[in-house]
Amino acid sequence: MNPATIKDVAKAADVSVATVSRVLHNLTGYSDKTKQKVMQAVEELGYQPNAIARGLVNKRTQTIGVLFPHVSSSFSSDILHGIEEIAQEKGFSVIVCNTAEEGKRTMKYLQVLREKQVDGIVFTSEVLKDEYFQAIKEMRVPVILVNTMSQKHMIPYVKVDDHQAAYHATDYLIQKGHREIAMISGSTKDRIAGLPRLEGYRQALADNGIEYIESRVANGDFNLEGGTEAMKKLLAEAPPFTALFAASDEMAIGAMNVAMERGLKIPDDLSIIGYDDLKFARMVYPPLTTIHQPLTMMGRMASEKLIALIEEDSTQVSSSIVSHHLVERQTVRSKP
Structure with missing residues (x-):
C-alpha cells in the first residue's frame, strides 16, 4: 500500500491541496472547522509530510551534519546521543560522518554535506583547519564546535576547560x-x-x-x-x-x-x-x-545552539565552557 499523499488528505477533507499545505505550515486563511477536518484526515490516513516538500516551503531540509574523527568510540557515541536527542525533539534528522584520524576524510564529507544541503554542522574533536572553515563558509550554514575551539575564527563552541x-x-x-x-x-x-x-x-x-x-x-x-x-x-x-x-x-x-x-x-x-x-x-x-x-550534555547544548541559529536566524550564540568534576573510584590511593 502506497503512503498517503497531500492530495489524498485534501480529497478526504474535501478541501484544496493549498489549504492542506496552509494548515500543515500554520499559515492563515482557513477556519477552525477546516483545520479540524484536515488534521483528522492527516491522522486517519497516517500522512507524513515529505521532508523535501517541507524544504521547498521553508528552504530547509531539517537535517544537520555531524563530523567525528572516530564514530565508533565511546567518546563520540556519548556526544552523538546528546546531539540526536535534541535534534529529534526539534524535528531534525542527523547525518553522521566519520572523518577518520587526522581528518583524512573531512573535506570529502563536507562536500557530501553540501550536496545533502544540510541546514547546519556540528564539528567535533578536531582542529578547524582553514580549508574546513572556507568550505563551511561557502555552504552558508551555521556551525557549532564541540570539544574543540578555533583561536582564529569566531565560531561558538562547547567544551571543558x-x-x-x-x-x-x-x-x-x-x-x-x-x-x-x-x-x-x-x-x-x-x-x-x-x-x-x-x-x-x-x-x-x-x-x-x-x-x-x-x-x-x-x-x-x-x-x-x-x-x-x-x-x-x-x-x-x-x-x-x-x-x-x-x-x-x-x-x-x-x-x-x-x-x-x-x-x-x-x-x-x-x-x-x-x-x-x-x-x-x-x-x-x-x-x-x-x-x-559531561559528553551527552555537551552534545545536547551543541544541538540546541545550532538549531537556534538555523530556526531563529540568529546571527550569534554564545560559547559555553562546561564544568568537569573528579570521580573517585578505586585506582588512586594515598601514598604511605
Whole structure:
C-alpha cells in the first residue's frame, strides 16, 4: 500500500491541496472547522509530510551534519546521543560522518554535506583547519564546535576547560601524597586538548614545588594502543613514579593493562587517574578514578545552539565552557 499523499488528505477533507499545505505550515486563511477536518484526515490516513516538500516551503531540509574523527568510540557515541536527542525533539534528522584520524576524510564529507544541503554542522574533536572553515563558509550554514575551539575564527563552541581539568587531576594526586607523577599525554601539536592538558599537569607540579621531568611524559595519541605503548616507554625509560595521569580514559586503560602485565598492583604499587569518564572507566577492574566530562550534555547544548541559529536566524550564540568534576573510584590511593 502506497503512503498517503497531500492530495489524498485534501480529497478526504474535501478541501484544496493549498489549504492542506496552509494548515500543515500554520499559515492563515482557513477556519477552525477546516483545520479540524484536515488534521483528522492527516491522522486517519497516517500522512507524513515529505521532508523535501517541507524544504521547498521553508528552504530547509531539517537535517544537520555531524563530523567525528572516530564514530565508533565511546567518546563520540556519548556526544552523538546528546546531539540526536535534541535534534529529534526539534524535528531534525542527523547525518553522521566519520572523518577518520587526522581528518583524512573531512573535506570529502563536507562536500557530501553540501550536496545533502544540510541546514547546519556540528564539528567535533578536531582542529578547524582553514580549508574546513572556507568550505563551511561557502555552504552558508551555521556551525557549532564541540570539544574543540578555533583561536582564529569566531565560531561558538562547547567544551571543558582542559587546562583546568588536567590541573585538577594532577593536584588530586599530589594531595594524595604523590610527588613522582608521570603523564601519558596527547600530542603537543594538538593545541585544542593535547597541549592544554600537558600544561595543566605542568602547572600543578610547579604550584606544588615539584620539578617537571620531561622523560616522565609520553604521548599516547588519545587512544588505547597509544596508551599501551606510552606506558611501556615510561616504565622502560622514565625515573620511577608512584602515580600516573593519563589524559584520556582509553590511554589510562592501556596503561593499566601494561602495569598489571608487569606485576604492578593498582593502586597499591601505582595510582592512576584518567580523563573523560567513559562507560569503560566503570567497567574495568579496578574501576578507574577519572575526570568527568559531561559528553551527552555537551552534545545536547551543541544541538540546541545550532538549531537556534538555523530556526531563529540568529546571527550569534554564545560559547559555553562546561564544568568537569573528579570521580573517585578505586585506582588512586594515598601514598604511605
